[in-house]
Amino acid sequence: MSKKDENDPPPPYYPTSMHTLPPIKSYEEVVYGVGPGVTPLNHPRYIPRYPTPVVAPQVIVQSIPPSKKRRRCCNNNAQCYGGSGGILLVLGLLALAIWLGVRYGTRLATVAIFHNHDDDDSYQEQTSSRIDSCPNNTVECDGIKHCKFGSDEANCVRFDRAGGLQVRTSQDGRFLPVCYKGWNQSYADHTCTQLGFRNSFSFRAASAPNSIGLTVTNKLSAPIQSGVEISTSCPSNEVVSLQCIDCGVPKVTSRIIGGSQAEVGRWPWQLSLHYKGSHICGAVLIAPDFALSAAHCFPRGTVVPADWQLYGGVVSLDELSSPYLVERIVVNENYNTTTNNHDIALLKLTAPVSFNDQVQPACLPAFDVPLPHGTQCWTSGFGTTDEGRSAVSKDLMEVTVGIITKDVCNSPRVYGGAVSRNMICAGHLGGGKDSCQGDSGGPLMCKHGNRWYVVGITSWGQGCGRRNKPGVYAKVGSQLSWIYSTMGRESLS
Incomplete structure (x- = not known):
């Protein structure tokens, strides 16, 4: 975490280097998409801070049958590398690029091809049809899974x-409020369980204008x-x-302005992976049972779940508690x-976490x-406190950042159109805190109000704390469905 206040003394640094990239192997426990035609990630991505992706016209790549995926070819009709010598050369260059990325926080060997789908509503529909197979007569939100992976029932519940x-x-196709009359604890628990929570935390009646709504029936064996x-x-x-879970209320309320070491209990939902x-x-x-992180992690x-642990309730990597598996x-x-679009991942834990003063969940927006x-x-976060350092901070650091609108963040002087509607920018255009x-x-x-909401997941940026290069985060609000x-599906597995 970069915080370059001239009046602040330099924070301590973690005494050992960051762990090297996990070895490239193949395991089934990491899920990279669940639909036909989805190709797993084709190269490691590890460091979050990248140069600005290059904006270019959309390139449509046709799927290659598995039997023909024998050679690694270059873009733009360049010569394909074949044979063990070419493969070793490519792997060597890739390893060098990864090392440079770890050391300098830049992606030097990859040119990104980006098409901004920000205002193209059909993009979401095209993506969904690509990753799931649905009958032509599919009816969305009828409580019956018509599509192979249930995408027709994935976006049917939300909260204001x-x-x-x-x-x-x-029946309607619009999101409508649910009338309070007839609502009870069973409906509350049933709805929250559908969304992946163990039960509900609380419910109440709220005033609403006299308009169309939804009344509950006695059907509790199917989705709400x-x-x-x-x-x-x-x-x-x-x-x-x-409210499905009591969330977003830390037990410690004091605050250190300007970026500094966080106090115990200040951010009780922060985990170290x-x-x-x-x-x-x-x-x-x-x-x-669940935590969010970045997909590029x-x-x-490269991994099996057993190789990964989560630590909660800690503000120092020198004083770790028992891990969550x-x-x-x-x-x-x-x-x-x-x-970097849709840079988000969900981790299911082997056992539920016990909440206390140091460990609490954040609210979803x-x-x-x-x-x-x-x-x-x-x-x-526990990230490096200065760009270019290869050692993370041993202490949990915190810093204030201001939301930067997408229009500003996509301006030529900032990221030139590389920020999609699934991302959100935050930081200081003058640099210094990031x-x-x-x-x-x-x-x-x-x-x-009195609750904290996780609106973004740290994803990418150009350098750390640079002028006109704020942090870019995966926008949680666009990933809610x-x-x-996913939580609901994984809760049943």
Whole structure:
């Protein structure tokens, strides 16, 4: 985490180098997409801070049948490398590029081809159809899984900024509030379990204008979208406000402004992700059984879950608690290794975490949470405290960062169009305060009311703390349907 305040003394550094890239092997426990035509990541990606991806016209690559995937070819009709000598040369160059990335935080050997789909709503639909197979007569949100991997039932439940439960059904196609009349504990637990939580935390009646809503039926054996029916209005204009988990409330409330060492309990959802005993990335606890991290922290085929551990409730890597063990790692199947789009992964733990003063989950944001330019948020992590260093910080560091709108972040002087709608920028255009190597997968946190929400996952950037090069984070708000549906599916497995 880079924090270059001239008035602040230099923070301590972790005395040993960051762990080297895990060996490239092949294991099945890391999930890189679940649909036909999805190609696993074809090269390791490890360090979060990259130069700006190059903006170029969209390139459509046709799938190559498995039987023909024998040679590694260059782009732009360049000569293909064949034979063991060419392979060794490519692997040698790749290893050198990885080492340079670890040392200097830059991706020197890869030119990214990027097409900005930001305002192209059809892109999401095209992506979904590519990774899942659905019958032509598929009906979304009817409570019945028509598609092979359930994408037709993945985006049917959401929450507004007041906690209001909204459900989309096949009867209407719109997200509508759920009427409070007839709602009870069983419905609350059933809905939260569907989203991957163990049960519900609380629910209440909330006022709503006299408009169309959904009333509950007695059907609790199926998803909530099939257990409601349209009503012309909700009785007493009351709708359901539901909270699946008590989250986002740290037990320590003091704050050190300007970037410094975090106090115990200040960010109780911050996790340190270790590979074979060394800190690799950050992660964020969001439920007793689940944590979020960055997809690029898990290069293709490099790990088995047993090689990874999560540590919570710690502010020093010299004083680690007992680890949380990882049962399964699910990388977003839409993750793009060249554009960093959808850079998010979900980790399922082998056992639920016990919450205490030092360990608490962060809240997932509402679909309509406002994040105007300049909103003051925080980021934290054990990453390096200065660009170019190969050692992470032994102490958990924290720093304030301001939200930067996508228009500003995509301007020519910043990232020139490389920021998609699945990303969010935060930092200071003047430089000085930023996340850095080793902070990947950690949280970008904003406060709403008395709760903290993880609105971003540390993903990429050019250097650390440079002028006009703020940090770029995977936007959690645009990944909510994937998070909830994946948690729900993994809870049943």
